[in-house]
Structure formats: structure tokens, C-alpha cells
Amino acid sequence: xxxxxxxxxxxxxxIQCGDIRSIDSFLNNCQIxxxxxxxxxxxxxxxxxxxxxxxxxxRICTELILKSGGDPNLCNDDGVTPVHIAAIWGRVxxxxxxxxxxxxxxxxxxxxxxxxxxxxxxxxxxxxxxLHNVVDQLDDSFGSQCGYTLDLDKVLVTTDQMVAEYxxxxxxxxxxxxxxxxxxxxxxxxxxxxxVINKLYPTILGDTYLIENESVPWKSNDFTKNITxxxxxxxxxxxxxxxxxxxxxxxxxxxxxxxxxxxISGVQHLNLTTQQPDCSCSDNTSTExxxxxxxxxENFSLPGSPNSITHKNYKxxxxxxxxxxxxLASLCADMKHLTFxxxxxxxxxxxxxxxDKALIVVQNKTNEFLxxxxxxxxxxxxxxxxxxxASSGVSSNCSSGSIIIASMHxxxxxxxxxxxVVLIEKRLxxxxxxxxxxxxxxxxxxxxTILSVASSLPTSVQYDNNNLRSELIKLGFRPGPIQDSxxxxxxxxxxxLKKNPIVISSQGKTYSIELEKSLxxxxxxxxxxxxxxxxxxVKADFANPSKKWREGSAKTSFTYLLLDPRITDxxxxxxxxxxxxxSWITFVNSIFYVGKGKRSRPYSHxxxxxxxxxxxxxxxxxxxxxxxxxxWSDKVGVICLHIFQNVIPAEAYTYEAAMIxxxxxxxxxxxKVGNYYGVAASLPLKERRMLGLYLLYKxxxxxxSEGERQLRPDDID
Amino acid sequence: xxxTSQKHRNxxxxxxxxxxxxxxxxxxxxxxxxxxxxxxxxxxxxLGQFLVLKKDKELFQEWMKExxxxxxxxxxxxxxxxxxxxxxFL
Numbered sequence: 093x094x095x096x097x098x099x100x101x102x103x104x105x106x107i108q109c110g111d112i113r114s115i116d117s118f119l120n121n122c123q124i125x126x127x128x129x130x131x132x133x134x135x136x137x138x139x140x141x142x143x144x145x146x147x148x149x150x151r152i153c154t155e156l157i158l159k160s161g162g163d164p165n166l167c168n169d170d171g172v173t174p175v176h177i178a179a180i181w182g183r184v185x186x187x188x189x190x191x192x193x194x195x196x197x198x199x200x201x202x203x204x205x206x207x208x209x210x211x212x213x214x215x216x217x218x219x220x221x222x223l224h225n226v227v228d229q230l231d232d233s234f235g236s237q238c239g240y241t242l243d244l245d246k247v248l249v250t251t252d253q254m255v256a257e258y259x260x261x262x263x264x265x266x267x268x269x270x271x272x273x274x275x276x277x278x279x280x281x282x283x284x285x286x287x288v289i290n291k292l293y294p295t296i297l298g299d300t301y302l303i304e305n306e307s308v309p310w311k312s313n314d315f316t317k318n319i320t321x322x323x324x325x326x327x328x329x330x331x332x333x334x335x336x337x338x339x340x341x342x343x344x345x346x347x348x349x350x351x352x353x354x355x356i357s358g359v360q361h362l363n364l365t366t367q368q369p370d371c372s373c374s375d376n377t378s379t380e381x382x383x384x385x386x387x388x389x390e391n392f393s394l395p396g397s398p399n400s401i402t403h404k405n406y407k408x409x410x411x412x413x414x415x416x417x418x419x420l421a422s423l424c425a426d427m428k429h430l431t432f433x434x435x436x437x438x439x440x441x442x443x444x445x446x447x448d449k450a451l452i453v454v455q456n457k458t459n460e461f462l463x464x465x466x467x468x469x470x471x472x473x474x475x476x477x478x479x480x481x482a483s484s485g486v487s488s489n490c491s492s493g494s495i496i497i498a499s500m501h502x503x504x505x506x507x508x509x510x511x512x513v514v515l516i517e518k519r520l521x522x523x524x525x526x527x528x529x530x531x532x533x534x535x536x537x538x539x540x541t542i543l544s545v546a547s548s549l550p551t552s553v554q555y556d557n558n559n560l561r562s563e564l565i566k567l568g569f570r571p572g573p574i575q576d577s578x579x580x581x582x583x584x585x586x587x588x589l590k591k592n593p594i595v596i597s598s599q600g601k602t603y604s605i606e607l608e609k610s611l612x613x614x615x616x617x618x619x620x621x622x623x624x625x626x627x628x629x630v631k632a633d634f635a636n637p638s639k640k641w642r643e644g645s646a647k648t649s650f651t652y653l654l655l656d657p658r659i660t661d662x663x664x665x666x667x668x669x670x671x672x673x674x675s676w677i678t679f680v681n682s683i684f685y686v687g688k689g690k691r692s693r694p695y696s697h698x699x700x701x702x703x704x705x706x707x708x709x710x711x712x713x714x715x716x717x718x719x720x721x722x723x724w725s726d727k728v729g730v731i732c733l734h735i736f737q738n739v740i741p742a743e744a745y746t747y748e749a750a751m752i753x754x755x756x757x758x759x760x761x762x763x764k765v766g767n768y769y770g771v772a773a774s775l776p777l778k779e780r781r782m783l784g785l786y787l788l789y790k791x792x793x794x795x796x797s798e799g800e801r802q803l804r805p806d807d808i809d
Numbered sequence: 810x811x812x813t814s815q816k817h818r819n820x821x822x823x824x825x826x827x828x829x830x831x832x833x834x835x836x837x838x839x840x841x842x843x844x845x846x847x848x849x850x851x852x853x854x855x856l857g858q859f860l861v862l863k864k865d866k867e868l869f870q871e872w873m874k875e876x877x878x879x880x881x882x883x884x885x886x887x888x889x890x891x892x893x894x895x896x897x898f899l
Contacts, residue, residue, distance in 0.1 A: 572862050575861070
């Protein structure tokens with residue numbers, strides 16, 4: 093004990109001197125319990141670190157100590173914790189760290205003051221705001237500003253083999269200052285698409301460059317041949333050094349492949365004239381924020397005659413000229429050539445073109461893209477019809493050739509400037525894009541297609557023992573020693589597991605009786621009437637305007653679930669292929685947090701984790717934050733499922749509570765069970781759980797139709 | 810629970826020592842011979858395999874089936890026998 097205190101006093105002195113390097117090495121070398129209150133001084137080292145001057149040193153010291161396991165809730169003899177001290181001295185940065193590591197801001201010291209009280213008394217309003225916003229999550233109801241921005245960052249198109257990445261380019265001219273409402277945007281969009289061909293074509297640069305190279309064969313050969321050349325060159329050219337130039341200017345990076353070239357390969361020259369729609373990917377969570385951010389947009393009205401095509405070519409030219417502002421000189425030159433080449437080409441070839449066919453393909457593509465965006469907008473009617481038309485069109489088109497299935501991801505950048513938080517939201521769209529390849533075309537690199545076909549076959553990997561082990565563990569099975577005598581057994585086991593994955597929760601979670609029952613069979617889904625009835629009753633009460641609800645009656649709240657992507661494994665895309673029951677089990681097992689949020693800051697529940705992540709913390713005493721950090725460490729994003737949007741806070745709290753009850757607070761990383769309001773508060777436990785069960789069921793359906801959205805901080809990878 | 814056989818109770822009653830493999834419940838003369846040729850001459854060798862497979866019933870039964878073509882009743886008996894022995898003595 094004596095040594096402990098001596099070491100601690102040494103550390104205390106180091107902190108007081110602000111000698112960061114020594115503190116660091118001291119903490120690394122010395123295995124002492126730093127969560128002790130020093131005699132005479134009456135505080136622990138963390139108390140001291142939080143309060144020292146200057147601020148920067150204080151922050152670093154706090155960080156170091158927390159990383160070495162400092163307890164943010166360590167009480168001194170007066171019951172004062174480091175959290176109190178941070179509040180008193182207005183150290184917001186420290187406070188964020190402390191609370192992220194499990195510090196409890198509502199804890200009272202022996203005089204009965206909490207961190208809130210101190211912040212108010214010392215007039216540390218920054219602290220006070222922070223505590224209210226992030227910790228208490230009180231809803232500032234009406235007129236609360238949108239505290240964040242959400243912008244399309246990039247679009248990823250993934251096939252078995254290739255990943256194409258598109259980044260939108262800022263174009264101020266096109267950026268509306270006003271932020272149109274979603275409904276308006278969608279209406280505009282629909283109107284436009286009815287009479288105009290809209291085409292996402294974010295890679296004009298790559299394309300033009302490529303065609304420039306091809307200009308000679310393009311003229312001399314017949315049309316279909318050109319296309320194939322184009323296809324192959326796509327990969328070649330873009331992968332070459334010119335990519336850098338492209339990156340610099342347009343921020344368009346093509347890693348391997350330009351699928352949009354392929355898909356309308358039958359009408360290559362149309363590519364250049366096809367312009368981009370104002371593609372406003374409607375966003376579910378934040379309905380207000382919308383900007384047109386795709387770089388090169390133009391509308392390409394349906395050409396009735398070849399003449400109109402040439403006309404459109406001029407348009408292209410102008411659009412390219414606009415882009416030139418951002419371009420390197422050399423590339424500009426290239427492009428000028430190109431447009432020129434192309435327009436001349438255009439007039440020559442126009443008569444050859446099977447225009448109708450071209451239009452169909454483009455139209456289909458439009459529909460498909462449109463659909464992809466619209467899936468996220470639930471309140472759009474007619475989504476289904478659109479989908480069917482799109483898919484049927486595509487399939488009929490592809491029936492002649494081989495196809496590549498590509499899945500599309502969109503990455504959004506979520507930025508909250510006030511809090512200095514940046515998150516990347518990755519949306520895995522549920523419908524995959526079908527890229528048709530013309531069969532008749534002779535490919536100069538034919539292995540392209542062959543490869544993609546081959547890769548769809550099951551991989552017959554030779555498993556060595558380590559591989560086998562990791563595969564088994566991935567499937568949730570913990571194998572014993574894999575030796576010669578057990579190897580074949582485990583191989584068989586692996587095969588069996590791949591056919592029938594382990595369905596019973598492997599973590600040994602036991603849920604409430606209602607949920608356990610639902611996990612065993614899915615009979616209950618056949619008769620949902622009592623559940624629906626129950627939900628109606630609860631809902632009706634919240635619609636009553638005369639009642640006074642906690643946090644007011646502004647419909648700005650929602651409930652959210654945090655899911656572990658390592659368990660869901662892109663469930664929405666698999667859901668169509670497997671039984672609903674299986675999806676249900678996966679879904680339930682993957683939930684690790686249920687919470688209530690408000691619209692002005694939809695991702696505020698990740699802020700604590702981001703704060704820690706930025707400082708390279710890998711552990712936290714807060715179970716939820718710990719889980720999020722774990723998930724991020726595995727290089728995936730947390731799935732954040734926002735459900736039951738636009739409800740009043742009390743309703744959101746009630747839903748949260750019902751879902752926590754049915755899942756069981758022990759199985760979640762929630763600290764406490766929720767609160768019921770309204771009529772739900774008087775329901776017996778069984779009915780509350782039934783409500784929760786039904787809400788979860790609805791949540792799964794939302795999840796499946798919406799697709800996965802993974803949130804991660806921007807510095808992963 | 811179905812009652813256990815006399816052979817099972819005998820085996821579980823005491824440490825296995827150097828008992829031959831045929832003393833295991835579910836392993837008769839035929840299976841015993843096959844196990845013997847596969848190198849599993851003593852009960853403790855089978856126990857070793859049982860433990861290496863982490864007392865996993867499915868895997869152990871699969872192993873029995875593979876090494877000595879035991880049917881599911883035989884392998885289940887043997888599994889239970891070793892399991893109970895382990896619960897008692899390990």
C-alpha cells in the first residue's frame with residue numbers, strides 16, 4: 093500500500109508539472125491502481141488532471157489517465173467526482189471524455205449537487221449546453237435547428253470483382269441555396285423523369301478520356317465493335333496513371349470499372365450526351381436537408397429524331413466547358429477534342445443507331461436508379477409499380493446477354509459542426525443493379541465475363557487448419573483443436589453450418605418469454621390482429637392533443653435501434669432469399685441498443701463514441717460506447733435503424749421502453765429500462781412486451797425494405 | 810430421461826484406469842475391434858478424442874460414425890457414458 097501511495101504522489105507531481113511525456117511513460121511502466129484518493133490531497137489523480145492549467149495539457153493528461161483505466165466516477169471524501177470538477181471548471185473537452193468513458197453527470201456529491209448544478213452555479217454555459225444536449229438529450233422541440241448536415245459523399249458500385257467509386261463534385265451553380273423539402277424534390281424528380289431521360293453519369297471525365305483514345309477505331313470500325321473496345325479500355329486506361337489527374341480535378345476515382353459504360357454499351361455514343369439528373373437521393377432520417385450535389389447534371393430530353401441528338405451534343409459541350417473551370421489544362425484540351433470528335437461522330441453515326449433500343453436501355457437504367465433512390469422514401473406511393481416496371485424492363489433486356497449483378501452503396505457524410513463530429517453513413521441499397529453485357533460483342537478481354545461468371549460459383553478453397561478455424565468461428569461455432577484426427581469432422585461441420593447456420597443465439601441470451609416463443613416458430617406472425625389492436629390503442633392516446641406530455645408535443649422524435657453489422661451481415665439483401673423467420677432471429681440477435689432520438693441531431697447517440705474514437709481509445713466503461721468502439725475497430729460501421737419517425741417524445745420513450753422490455757435490458761447495452769407514458773403505462777407487463785414484440789417486428793420490416801446503413805467515423809481506413 | 814444401461818453405470822462408477830475400449834457403453838465387440846484397429850485401444854484414448862472435440866455431442870457422434878461406423882444409438886450411448894464419467898471424475 094505504501095508503495096502505491098508513493099507512486100501515486102509521484103504521478104500527482106508529474107501531472108501538476110504538466111510533464112506529459114513523463115506521465116505517459118510512468119503510466120505505461122507502472123502498474124498501480126490510479127483510482128485511489130490521495131491522503132492529505134483529498135483528490136485522485138484524475139481529479140487533478142481534469143482541473144489543471146493550461147487546457148491543452150489538462151486534456152491530454154485526462155486522456156492518458158482514462159486510457160490507463162482511470163475511473164471518471166471516483167468519489168473523493170466529499171463525493172466529488174472528476175465529472176463535477178470538469179463541470180465546475182468548464183472543461184467541456186474533458187467532460188466529453190469523462191462521460192464517454194462512463195462518467196455519470198447526474199451523480200450528486202455529498203452536498204447534493206450534480207454536475208448540472210455546478211455548471212449552472214459557475215455559469216459554465218458551454219458545459220451546461222453539452223450536458224443537456226448530449227447526455228440528457230432533452231428535446232428542444234419546436235424550431236430546433238438542424239444541427240447537422242448530411243451530404244452524399246460517394247456512390248459505390250460493387251460487383252463480384254470490381255468496385256467502382258463515384259464522388260460527387262461540388263458545383264456551386266447547381267447548389268440551391270434553399271433546401272427544398274423532400275416531397276417537392278420527389279415531385280420534381282418524378283415529373284422530370286416522366287418526360288426526360290435522366291441518367292446518372294458521374295464519370296464523364298473518365299469516359300471522355302477514354303473515348304479520346306478510341307477516336308480512331310471508333311470512326312473506322314462498325315458500331316458494335318467500338319463498344320467492346322470501349323469496355324476493355326475502360327479498365328485499362330483508367331487504371332493507368334491518368335487516374336491521378338482525374339482524381340485531382342474531378343475527385344472522381346474509378347478503382348477498376350465503370351459500370352455505367354457497360355450497361356448502355358449498346359449505345360456508347362449516347363453516353364456522352366446522356367446527362368445526369370439532379371439526383372436527389374431522398375433521405376429518410378433528415379427530411380429537410382437536401383442539396384443537389386452531383387456534379388454534372390443535364391437533362392436530356394427524349395430525342396425524337398437524329399437531329400435532336402446533334403443538338404444535344406452541343407449541350408454536352410457546354411456542360412463540359414463548365415467543368416473546365418476545375419480542370420487541369422491538359423485534360424481540358426482532351427475534353428475539347430472529345431466533344432468535338434464526338435459531335436462529328438454523332439452526326440455520322442446517328443442513322444446507324446437503333447435509337448429505340450438505346451432509349452429502352454437508358455430508360456431502364458433510369459428507372460432502376462430512380463428506384464434505388466426511392467426505396468428510401470417510404471411515403472411515396474407507387475414505388476412498387478415503378479420497381480416492377482424497372483426490373484421487368486431490365487430483365488427482358490438482359491435475356492439476350494450475360495449479366496453482372498452489382499450492388500450499390502451510397503456513402504453519406506454526416507457532419508455536426510457544433511460538436512465537431514463527422515460520421516460516414518454507408519447505405520447498402522437492397523435492390524441490386526443488373527448490368528447487362530452484350531453477348532454478341534467480341535470482347536478484347538473476354539476473361540472479364542468469364543471471371544465474373546466463375547466467381548459466382550462456390551469457392552472451393554483449400555482450408556488449412558487456421559482457415560478452417562476462422563471460418564467456423566465466423567459462423568458462430570467455437571471449434572476445439574483442429575488436428576489430423578479432427579480435421580475432416582470440422583470440414584463436415586463447416587459444410588453443415590453453411591447450409592444451416594446456427595440459429596439459436598450463440599451468446600446465450602435469454603429474452604422475454606414472448607420473444608423466445610417468437611424465435612422458436614413464426615406462427616405468431618400469422619395472426620397479428622391482437623398486436624395491431626394493441627398498438628392502435630397506445631397510439632391513439634398519444635394523438636390526444638389536450639394532454640401534456642413530457643418534453644412537449646412536437647413530433648420531432650424517433651426511436652432507434654443500434655445493430656451489430658457483424659451479426660446482420662447485410663441482412664436486407666439476404667432477406668429475400670431466406671425465410672422470414674431466419675431473418676427475424678438474426679435481427680433480434682443483432683440488436684444491442686434501443687434508444688430515443690430527436691430529429692435535430694439524429695446521430696447524437698454516437699457522439700460520445702466518436703469523441704473517444706478520435707483519441708484512440710479502445711475501451712470505455714460505458715457498455716454501449718464500448719460496443720460501438722468494438723464494431724468500429726472491426727472496420728465496419730454501426731447500423732443505426734431509425735424507426736417510428738415523427739412522433740412526440742413521450743411516444744418515442746414508450747416505444748423504446750416496450751422494446752427494451754421485450755428484449756430484456758440484460759441483453760442490451762442499455763443502462764436502464766425505459767419509461768412508459770399514456771395508456772401504455774397502465775398495461776400489464778405481458779401486453780407491454782407484446783407491444784414491444786410487434787414494434788420490433790415492424791422495425792425488421794423497415795430494416796429490410798430500407799437496407800443497411802452503417803455509420804462509422806470518417807477516419808476508418 | 811431414459812434409464813442407463815448396466816454397462817454405463819459400471820463405467821461411470823469408477824476411474825477408467827486402463828479399461829479397454831469395449832468397456833464403454835455402446836461399444837461392443839465389433840465396434841471395439843474397429844476402434845482398436847484405428848488405434849483407439851483403450852477407453853482413455855477415446856476419452857482423449859472426446860475431449861479434443863470439446864465434449865461436442867454432434868461432432869463426437871460424427872467421429873464415431875466415421876471411425877467405426879457406429880450407429881446413432883451406439884454413439885449416443887458412448888457419448889453419454891464419457892460425458893457422465895467426465896462429470897464425475899474430471
